[in-house]
Amino acid sequence: MPTRNMIEAINDAHRVMMARDPDIVVFGEDVGYFGGVFRATAGLQQEFGKERCFDAPISEGGIVGTAVGMAAYGLKPVIEIQFADYIYPGYDQIVSEVARMRYRTAGEWTMPMVIRSPYGGGIFGGQTHSQSPEALFTHVAGLKVVIPSTPHDAKGLLIAAIEDPDPVLFFEPKRIYNGPFDGHHDKPVKPWSKHADSEVPDGHYTVPLGKARIVRPGNDLTVLAYGTMVHVALAAVEENGIDAEVIDLRTLLPLDIDTIEESVRKTGRCLVVQEATRTSGFVSELVTLVQERCFYHLEAPVGRVTGWDTPYPHAYEWIYFPGPIRMKQALEKVMAD
């Protein structure tokens, strides 16, 4: 089976879907001729023509707003926001328009679209190329929020997102575009080709939205993670010899509550992990859900690993990024309590 890195997998998902569905249009800053600054849309314009894959003006509000009009017409826009840090000028259109259109028109108008955006830190991007804004969107009714952690999932989830009748925010952990990163910034990163999950089938397949993946089964502790942090969590569990069940959430909204509940009831302990800023992060929601649904099965308070409540600093990246030390301490604490 072909191996692909995450960018190639995402590119392939576009290609497969554009060939199947003439209503799909792909646009965003630099996505046309050049194929995007991360090359996720490389070759699409050449293959499908300028009317289906084109460069957009630098106007995130314009990109999302015109996508609303296109979706209203009956097209299926798949748009790219160059960095998630730049989604905010489009935020009003996403939150006030895209998210609520089905609801406010009782289904007369719907917003089938995918908003893709590279997110997250660890690339020396400073405070405006590193943010993880997923919680700002999981707080909004009407959106779906998907975050893949492997090439295989990236393609299958993106195809599922494109086929979904509702608007999907598809955040791509850019730190792991080229290889899985386990948080050891002082060690070289292996390329995806050495990883089992880089086997990405050709053609159409889906990874269903709303279904988590048990990355590593275990009995003593449940670790909930997504995006880059799946790899950091997995490495930390293995390095510390803990029989933990590591779950990759894949979709934050809607969440696969059954897999989470079943696992925590089995293990009796839970650690939630995100790269994003701590306060009011998505993991706060996870802690609440686990507490509400598994309280009598818990043997320890739910642990939490996150970034700090500061903007993302340029030079202090490795003290910001939740890495092996923060993971080890949290794992030990949840196991000891």
Add this chain to the structure above:
Amino acid sequence: MDIPSSDPRRNAPRLALHVPEPAYRPGDAPDFSNVTVPPAGSAPRPDSSAPARDTHPLVDHLVRVLDEDGRAVGPWDPRLSPDTMRKMLADMVTVRVFDDRMYRAQRQGKTSFYMKCTGEEAIAVAAATALDSEDMCFPTYRQQGLLVARGYPLVDMMCQIYSNAGDKLHGRQLPIMYSDKPHGFFSISGNLGTQYPQAVGWAMASAIKGDSRIAMGWIGEGATAEGDFHSALTFAAVYQAPVILAVVNNQWAISSFSGIAGSEQATFAARAVGYGVAGMRVDGNDALAVYAAVRWASERARANAGPTLIEFFTYRAEGHSTSDDPTGYRPAGEAQAWPLGDPVERLKAHLIGLGEWDEERHAALVKQADAGVRAAQKAAEAQGILPGQGFDRIGSMFEDVYADTPWHLAEQRDTALGEARTYLGRDAS
């Protein structure tokens, strides 16, 4: 969506989407014959207090002072003293040398990122020369020339680039995202366009307080598509803010040519017309034209005659940043084919023509700039380079989020210092 044959609209003409394309792509020979360059000196110069509409013929013209032979001609000639012009030339040379050294430093792994302004040096340097030193600038990442012209120490710029111990921004910002209040240089944002309404707001505040200082903002032509550009023009027009709004049209926004920002149907200067703001298009590679336009707009602003939108027509000679490879989207050799030449060479030729400069002095100037930049680099690197930073003053990461550190940040700082101790095997501060 195909229209079924039973549809009554079937005979209506088929609509087609227009997606602009640049005339030339990699592999093609660069050719700017589509760019009209009016003769230097041909643009009329209205009075700086004239009604905005009197300037509007200039939005489709190109204000140029230096002609092909390096002579200053026409009504826009600012008649600068040779000393002033030599200072501008020296600053532009310094910026170019600085850019080259820092670009190389990035390639050597001493920092993460760099952005050059090659070919655009006049836009910042001549503007800084035309403004008062107390006027406030709201720049983009390509106006390093403002800091150089205003005498901000090169060492301080470099320490920021290296995120090292001497970085007054404590390693928080990307390299090149300078900030210096005493030199009237507002903090650079990674979020495009945000500085534009901020410049208008600063100018409005100056008017509210009865101050005499004005503001100037810069934006790339690509970023004029952001809503903030239009908010800025609306507020500037409504309140007749004492502000100069510059659009640096360097033809490319990463891989997207200026047509993607709307240049096919109207110039960027023409945006001024709809807002009723004074506007003009200026040769951005002509330091004297840049100076004259900014001077004119500053007189207008200071006389409470309103804001000015200036499009500086120029070319981004290098890649967008160290992360960009422009050979993937534009023909090689485009910079050399650019019909407005090189701003450094043009000012140099002018001074030589006046008998106020010569090749020997120029060579000495370049050598001196090079030595100054090298010395600054040595002094900056003595304070550290990016790799290895990040463990020096970890506590500082938690400062300045608020004026006072709340409990949760104090707790997080202590945890981070604990992690650092485990990682480093010693205490960090």
